[in-house]
Amino acid sequence: MMGNKIIEMRGIVKSYYLGTPNELEILHGIDLDVYEGEFLSIVGASGSGKSTLMNILGALDRPTKGHYYLDHLPMENVKDDGLSQIRNKKIGFVFQTFNLIPRSTALKNVALPMLYGGVSRSERSRRATELLQLVEMGGRSHHRPNELSGGQKQRVAIARAMANDPAIILADEPTGALDTHTGRLVMDIFHRLHQEQGKTIILITHNSELAEETQRTIRLRDGSIVENRKNGHYQLEGCYESV
Amino acid sequence: MNLFENIRLALEGLRANKMRALLTMLGIIIGIASVMAISTLGSAMTGSVTKTMDKIGGKNIMVSLSPKNYDTQSTLQEDDLITQEELNDFRSTYTDQIKAISFSTGMGSGQLNSGFIHKDVSITGASPDYGLVNNINLVQGRFINERDIDGTRNVIIIDTTLRNSLVGVDGDVIGKEIQVDTKSTNETYTVIGVYEKLVIDNPLFYMGDDTRIECFIPITTAKSLNPDTANQNGYENFTIMATSNTDSAAFALTTKDYFIKGLGPLSDYTIQAESLEAIASEATGMLSTLSLGISVIAGISLLVGGIGVMNIMLVSVTERTKEIGIRKALGARNSAIRSQFIIEAMIICLIGGMIGVGLGSALGIMGSTLMKFPTNPPFLPMIIALCFSMAIGVFFGFYPANKAAKLDPIDALRYE
Structure with a gap:
């Protein structure tokens, strides 16, 4: 057993339409541990509960039952404003459709989480510039999203996810809207962030090839974890407990 | 997330559209x-009434004996008249309130003759304080x-127009003897003074061109x-x-009470005391009520405007x-989203309000100048109007902003 447990989930259940005849349980008691510095992938077909799990991991949603500790912080009983703060400080989202604010420049998009985090204007601008350089978008900082290609947008989005130096980066099909080549470039950035910055990254995908690149893959089926596998070429030990 | 950032965000939002x-x-x-x-015009009008009243003698109280009942034949008795003693007592009782008392009696019109010049004049008998009071x-x-x-x-005492026709603008008329014929008299007077007739250039007080020459x-x-x-000993x-x-309106009542006691219980007459200030404040009160009323009607368009703002904000x-979903995912609190939209609505209303204030006061000043009530830009109403427009922004922006703040981040992110 080594490393700092950055995510600990115990018996996470998520149900919809609670108390009605069509009550629907999407997640059936998920147990999941993620360690600091890990590059993890969650795979599963659509309808397997991937998105629901991601929403709970990303503090966008609350589980119906179970315990979730993010960076040792119990997530039960956290109020809406508290969840906002956790999303702001602890989590960096990367979405399939980029989700940049269309009328703001790349720089302002990257600075946005810092704005909500109360970082001063000059510091926001300094750090956003730095982050854009990190994803090799330094020359495009004053372009708006509609002036950028898909791959460029996703790089800006990754820079934005890094803005408040979060505990985990949560990437939901980050290459889903990109062609293979640009998808490759984006994946390379994740690898770089993982290796050079030691970021904890959770990649949600249905692409098994991309999942193979990560250290460990969790497979979801019908709301349960059916596989928890260390990927061959990574030789890190003790990063996970066997299923 | 401070106010300044919110204003910047709101301006960005507005610039996009x-x-x-x-x-x-x-x-x-x-x-x-x-x-x-309307309020500019209204305040210009009330201001002009006050100014004109001051010119005429805003602090004056006109006291007179008048019949209790106009229908019956009333005769003024000698002992109804207000005597000099009564007046002296009154004056010494209220020394702090009285600056001057003047008396006058109209002698009607007559004809002034001087050499070949014949002019119609009206003659007024006046006491020394008449000049000050009037x-x-x-x-x-x-x-x-x-x-x-x-x-x-x-x-x-003659007026300047008469002086000009007698001796010209630069001539010396003092000491000159002129003859005035009235219905029953034919007297010669020595000119001791020349006065300039009061010109009232307020259209609200316009009563036809007064060409009378009063001496x-x-x-x-x-x-x-x-x-x-x-042989009359006393004043009517x-x-x-x-x-x-x-407070001349209040003092008019005091005066009335004071002199009414001097009248016998059987007298057909009573005392009337009217203060010009009271008449003026009645007039200005009416004017301000009128302009307030019209403003309220105009204000309905503000309500419509506010609803428009709410509609667009929705x-x-x-x-x-x-x-909104993205912002929430990145850590915006509900309050940050709410204030972003409220401030956006406020800024729409504030900019609209500023343009409106500029336009409205320009129109008001133009209108009042055209109608000859010169006025200054009304600063207090301007500030009130700006505050009010911001309040409209908050009021009509709140519902849409709250709707935005309450959006579920997952639903909002999924929205296409």
């Missing part, structure tokens, strides 16, 4: 402009004094020339000029659902 923002503002602009124009502006010579009164002298002679002289009043009417810090929230 300039035309729409402008059209939304239009309702506020029209509403604020019309209210401002704001008579002497340009040459002096007004009637106590010695003229005591000596029942045949002296006269003043000592009241004692006037009384002695009239067989009805030659007089004018009190109250001191500047006296559209904007729906349009930007995804953006």
Whole structure:
């Protein structure tokens, strides 16, 4: 057993339409541990509960039952404003459709989480510039999203996810809207962030090839974890407990 | 997330939709402009009434004996008249409130003859304080004094137009003797002073061009020339000029109570005391009520404008659902989203309000200048209008902003 447990989930259940005849349980008691510095992938077909799990991991949603500790912080009983703060400080989202604010420049998009985090204007601008350089978008900082290609947008989005130096980066099909080549470039950035910055990254995908690149893959089926596998070429030990 | 950042965000949002923002503002602009124009015009009018009243003698109280009942034959008895003793007592009782008391009696019109010049004039017998009380502006010579009164002298004050026709603008008319014929008299007077006629250039007070030439002679002289009043000992009417810090409307009542006691219970007459200030404040009160009423009607357009703002804000929230989702995912609190939209609505209204205030006061000033009530930009109403337009922004922005703040981040992110 080594490393700092950055995510600990115990018996996470998520149900919809609670108390009605069509009550629907999407997640059936998920147990999941993620360690600091890990590059993890969650795979599963659509309808397997991937998105629901991601929403709970990303503090966008609350589980119906179970315990979730993010960076040792119990997530039960956290109020809406508290969840906002956790999303702001602890989590960096990367979405399939980029989700940049269309009328703001790349720089302002990257600075946005810092704005909500109360970082001063000059510091926001300094750090956003730095982050854009990190994803090799330094020359495009004053372009708006509609002036950028898909791959460029996703790089800006990754820079934005890094803005408040979060505990985990949560990437939901980050290459889903990109062609293979640009998808490759984006994946390379994740690898770089993982290796050079030691970021904890959770990649949600249905692409098994991309999942193979990560250290460990969790497979979801019908709301349960059916596989928890260390990927061959990574030789890190003790990063996970066997299923 | 401070106010400044919110303002910047809101401005960014507005800049993205300039035309729409402008059209939304239009309702506020029209509403604020019309209210401002009317209140500017209204305050210009009331201001002009007060100014004119001051010119005429705003602190004056006109006291007179008048019949209790106009239908029956009332005769004024000798002992109904207000005696000099009563007046002296009154004056010493209220020394702090009384600045001057003046008496006058009209002698009617007559004809002035001097050489080949014949002019129609009206003659008024006046006491020494008449000049002060009625704001008579002497340009040459002096007004009637106590010695003229005591000596029942045949002296006269004429106005500048008469002076000009007698001796020309630069001529010296003082000491010149002129003859005035009235219905029953034919007297020669020595000119002792020239006054300039008060010009009232307020259209609200316009009563036709007054071409009458009024001349003043000592009241004692006037009384002695009239067989009805030659032996009269006392006054039928007089004018009190109250001191500047006296509430003349209240003092009019005091005066009335004071002199009514002097009348016998069987007298057909009563005392009337009217203060010009009270009449003026009645007039200005009516004017301000009127302009307030019209402003309220104009204010309805503000309400419509506010609803327009709310409508556009609701559209904007729906349009930007995804953006709201993104902001929430990145850590924006509900309060940050709410204030972003409220401030956006406030800024629409504030900019609209500023344009409206500018437009409205320009219109109001133009209108009042055209109608000859010169006025200054009304600063207090301007500030009130701006605050009010911001309040409209908050009021009509709150519902859409709250709707935005309450959006579920997952639903909002999924919104296409």
